[in-house]
Amino acid sequence: xxxxxxxxxxxxxxxxxxGRLVRSADRAPRTVGVGPSFPILGYxxxxxxxxxxxxxxxxxxxxxxxxxYERRHANRxxxxxxxxxxxxxx
Numbered sequence: 001x002x003x004x005x006x007x008x009x010x011x012x013x014x015x016x017x018x019g020r021l022v023r024s025a026d027r028a029p030r031t032v033g034v035g036p037s038f039p040i041l042g043y044x045x046x047x048x049x050x051x052x053x054x055x056x057x058x059x060x061x062x063x064x065x066x067x068x069y070e071r072r073h074a075n076r077x078x079x080x081x082x083x084x085x086x087x088x089x090x
Contacts, residue, residue, distance in 0.1 A: 052082040
């Protein structure tokens with residue numbers, strides 16, 4: 001299979017859309033006040049890069065909650081750095 005620029009762009013667009021859908025799924029229960037209060041669904045099953053991709057759109061309070069949970073559990077330096085960067089507005 002030969003990858004064309006168009007196919008590469010389609011793949012990137014599809015990945016971006018999946019990311020938006022996942023973040024929306026994370027927000028939905030909190031928005032309507034049901035379900036777990038933790039800001040990212042399935043957090044314990046996610047890789048560091050998956051967690052980092054889902055930080056966008058979290059409130060500072062949600063980021064702090066995630067930071068404290070991460071510190072007490074996996075304590076992944078890359079996740080903690082990404083949370084700190086999000087909190088500082090970078």
